[in-house]
Amino acid sequence: MPVTTSESAITGVEGYVAEFERFQQTLNEPAGLTALRRRAIARFAELGFPTLRQEEWRLTNVAPVAQGAFHWPENDPDAVAPGLLAPHTFDAAARLVFVDGRFSPRHSFVGELPPGTVVASLAEVLAREPERLEPWLARFAKFDRHPFVALNTAFLRDGAFVHVPRGAVTGPIHLLFLSSGEEGRPTLSFPRNLFVAGEGSQTAIVETYAGEGAYFTAPVTELVAGPSAVIDHYKVQRESLGAFHLATFQVQGERAAVPSSHSISIGGALVRNDVNAVLDGEGIDCILNGLYFGDGRQVVDNHMRVEHAKPHCASHELYKGVLDGKSRAVFNGLIHVHKGAQKTDAKQSNRNLLLSRDAIANSNPQLEIFADDVKCTHGSTVGQLDEDAVFYLRSRGIGAEAARSLLTYAFASDIVERIKIEPVRRDLEEFLFTRLPMGEVVRQAV
Amino acid sequence: MTGMLEIKNLHASVDGNEILKGIDLTIQPGEVHAIMGPNGSGKSTLARVLAGQEAYEVTAGQVTFEGKDLLEMDPEDRAREGVFMAFQYPVEIPGVGNTYFLKAALNAVRKHRGLQEMDAIEFLKMVRGKMKLVQMDEGLLNRPVNEGFSGGEKKRNEIFHMAVLEPRLCILDETDSGLDIDALRIVADGVNALRAKDRSFLVITHYQRLLNYIVPDYVHVLVDGRFVRSGGKELALELEEKGYSWLEGMAPEHPAAQPVGA
Ligand SMILES: Nc1ncnc2c1ncn2[C@@H]1O[C@H](COP(=O)(O)OP(=O)(O)OP(=O)(O)O)[C@@H](O)[C@H]1O
Ligand SMILES: [Mg+2]
Numbered sequence: 001m002p003v004t005t006s007e008s009a010i011t012g013v014e015g016y017v018a019e020f021e022r023f024q025q026t027l028n029e030p031a032g033l034t035a036l037r038r039r040a041i042a043r044f045a046e047l048g049f050p051t052l053r054q055e056e057w058r059l060t061n062v063a064p065v066a067q068g069a070f071h072w073p074e075n076d077p078d079a080v081a082p083g084l085l086a087p088h089t090f091d092a093a094a095r096l097v098f099v100d101g102r103f104s105p106r107h108s109f110v111g112e113l114p115p116g117t118v119v120a121s122l123a124e125v126l127a128r129e130p131e132r133l134e135p136w137l138a139r140f141a142k143f144d145r146h147p148f149v150a151l152n153t154a155f156l157r158d159g160a161f162v163h164v165p166r167g168a169v170t171g172p173i174h175l176l177f178l179s180s181g182e183e184g185r186p187t188l189s190f191p192r193n194l195f196v197a198g199e200g201s202q203t204a205i206v207e208t209y210a211g212e213g214a215y216f217t218a219p220v221t222e223l224v225a226g227p228s229a230v231i232d233h234y235k236v237q238r239e240s241l242g243a244f245h246l247a248t249f250q251v252q253g254e255r256a257a258v259p260s261s262h263s264i265s266i267g268g269a270l271v272r273n274d275v276n277a278v279l280d281g282e283g284i285d286c287i288l289n290g291l292y293f294g295d296g297r298q299v300v301d302n303h304m305r306v307e308h309a310k311p312h313c314a315s316h317e318l319y320k321g322v323l324d325g326k327s328r329a330v331f332n333g334l335i336h337v338h339k340g341a342q343k344t345d346a347k348q349s350n351r352n353l354l355l356s357r358d359a360i361a362n363s364n365p366q367l368e369i370f371a372d373d374v375k376c377t378h379g380s381t382v383g384q385l386d387e388d389a390v391f392y393l394r395s396r397g398i399g400a401e402a403a404r405s406l407l408t409y410a411f412a413s414d415i416v417e418r419i420k421i422e423p424v425r426r427d428l429e430e431f432l433f434t435r436l437p438m439g440e441v442v443r444q445a446v
Numbered sequence: 447m448t449g450m451l452e453i454k455n456l457h458a459s460v461d462g463n464e465i466l467k468g469i470d471l472t473i474q475p476g477e478v479h480a481i482m483g484p485n486g487s488g489k490s491t492l493a494r495v496l497a498g499q500e501a502y503e504v505t506a507g508q509v510t511f512e513g514k515d516l517l518e519m520d521p522e523d524r525a526r527e528g529v530f531m532a533f534q535y536p537v538e539i540p541g542v543g544n545t546y547f548l549k550a551a552l553n554a555v556r557k558h559r560g561l562q563e564m565d566a567i568e569f570l571k572m573v574r575g576k577m578k579l580v581q582m583d584e585g586l587l588n589r590p591v592n593e594g595f596s597g598g599e600k601k602r603n604e605i606f607h608m609a610v611l612e613p614r615l616c617i618l619d620e621t622d623s624g625l626d627i628d629a630l631r632i633v634a635d636g637v638n639a640l641r642a643k644d645r646s647f648l649v650i651t652h653y654q655r656l657l658n659y660i661v662p663d664y665v666h667v668l669v670d671g672r673f674v675r676s677g678g679k680e681l682a683l684e685l686e687e688k689g690y691s692w693l694e695g696m697a698p699e700h701p702a703a704q705p706v707g708a
Contacts, residue, residue: 392537392591395497396551396607397525397558406550410541410590445550446543 040153070188073100090423093171101189114168179211214242225257255281294327323359405436456507467671483668526558530613532604597624634659
């Protein structure tokens, strides 16, 4: 049957496998990397797209991605309209902009950074000095069980490489990923990021995802937090409401590192965040916070996996969701404590606020504990606004809508307040004031 | 002459159980009315129905406030019109700061009354004054509304809110319970300072002691959803002495129309 719509549309497992054959001929890279890609695409061919029959995907239907037909972007990344960028930028020490997964030098800058610090396009580093990436790239985010990590690994091309050397302290580094899918021609991208924080370094990295139209993006970020490194990671996901965003964030912690992650999920039609933290040294203190919003028919799935591999580590997870309309949220929180990881202190909490009758939240904590001297707690709640609190506020003269919005804001506020980068925090507050009915009253009352 | 608050034959139920079984009450501007009565007799229900809590269904009767149909109004509109209820059990609201919340509430009330919104400086100055009135600890201002407040601090905070919002009808539901002896006096002094010709009080209490400080013009005894006795402040003393048992099972004195306090 002749393909009439678009010759370059990629669809279905075979489509991706066939596309890989074409794609790999265009590569000029170390043989090791090509071999890795081959293993990844082979694994993807075996796994296929996830189905509801698979435990890890039983509540999140990725059929729109599996059945969708997507195109590589053809536009010039530098030609992106500045108006698309402006709402997401802030005063940062460096900013790299990627459009549909490709680096835009024109919209990027790297300010003054401590000597030895690298903030660069991964594609450029791959082309010039791939050996720099060799010790880390694709060593942590495993693709054997995750088809989207497999796809990303097979097709990885560009993204950000950040290396903060030993002892260096940097200001916030901003990575902005913009996508633009045209009507009838949804695009495809596989951003790949690698962040390496050297011993005792301190840095903050903000990943922002935003876009217009319909597209499929499957980013993978690997973060290596070296010994005693303090690294704050923020991910602000504000994709278009036509976007499929299936991301993996992989944290590798070394001795006494203090990695923290704050994941804000606002946009997207179908969003899945796999957050995996491996605490592979003693004395790590890992914080994983998240805040997600759903409305309309949005689906947002946060899959957390925290692995305590060594003794004396702490992990604290707090994820909160606000769900309206017919939106649906999944939270799956696995804490795995290895044998010998004594004195583990693992805390996990997931709280969901349903603003409508039709919104659904599923929360599923999972503990796998193979050490005997540990402290692991988890709690999850799915609830509505406290009507007594609504009445209390109304009885003081606050309108019904404003009272509900105020309580919704209050619910989210403890995550908002943990965002240490002021412009990022303010943007989120602004989003809430705009999104919540009678947000002006809320603005005044908080 | 019509009262500031006129309640006529008010019946209310919750979840199908009738709690208020025909309440009549008229309160004139400047008056203080006390309601006493055994646990579960419906005192808080009356207060909540007046404040507009939606869980209660009014099955019969009318209530007017300054000539307007109170039962038609949403809770926030009642508050803006000048009805205030100090809760028997104030609600904790994590994440909402006491001061900011109060500023939003005050501005909502002022807007409704056609007054300009208060700016931050003006507001803080005013708030400081009101805090003195109930000797409230400044620390409580910056905390989330009632969160982790002691029982007494919550009650004090209610009167503080009242002082800021300057309502015309103040309903105090057991504001005295949970207050220590000194705090009781302070809060009572605060309430007395708010007494005015055009401001009325409906004070629900179990204890005569409060009424030594806030001296009522009338005392009503509520038993099983009906007023069974009304009188002057001496009635409170009599109740203190004899308890409620001598009144229970007693038919309302003048069942149909009982223009108390007229
Ligand atoms: N949702 C409900 N369903 C059934 N009965 C209810 C409900 N809410 C309240 N009641 C009942 O209504 C009655 C009156 O309660 P209310 O709180 O008004 O009493 P009260 O006079 O204020 O008592 P107290 O002195 O103990 O504060 C009680 O018997 C109470 O159990
Ligand atoms: Mg009561």
